Amino acid sequence: DQQVKQNSPSLSVQEGRISILNCDYTNSMFDYFLWYKKYPAEGPTFLISISSIKDKNEDGRFTVFLNKSAKHLSLHIVPSQPGDSAVYFCAASARNSNYQLIWGAGTKLIIKP
């Protein structure tokens, strides 16, 4: 099942710089997209989301961009901080499947001091 793809298993970014995490999807029925952050031995923590009727949503240092024609979304973190080091999951849902979340494989973000 490759409906949601995160092609970069890991990403290393210098502290203070921008981190850009990418996600692609194949199912055109998805109408809601979320980013979760996960530390080891903890559950996923909701970060930010975007509805398919929008192309950008911003919350503090986090911005999510949605390109529906390309079926692509990205999470920008700026400036990156050491506490941002975690695994980031992209997830998508559709109204017609009762909003079950379909997950990407995750990208491990490492912020270097």
Added chain:
Amino acid sequence: EPEVTQTPSHQVTQMGQEVILRCVPISNHLYFYWYRQILGQKVEFLVSFYNNEISEKSEIFDDQFSVERPDGSNFTLKIRSTKLEDSAMYFCASSDGNQPQHFGDGTRLSIL
């Protein structure tokens, strides 16, 4: 901040035995979910629950699985006759609308 809590954090069970994984969702939430993550694989949806009934379930959620909301606070996942391949992290989530879902820290289930 309100949290989803899951117990136990780690459950070790012999193959063929029944297990019950417990979750206390956030108190004003109405939608409840179970997901699992087998080591090295993606998080997978199991089941969603609303208004005291299953609203959606995946192919993984076969007859050996069941969910229950036995009282006003708990939400449980029962696996009737465990198999080795049931070993995974099981995450409970809840939401007050359809999104976003808030997750517990998971139960690591190890089947021997």
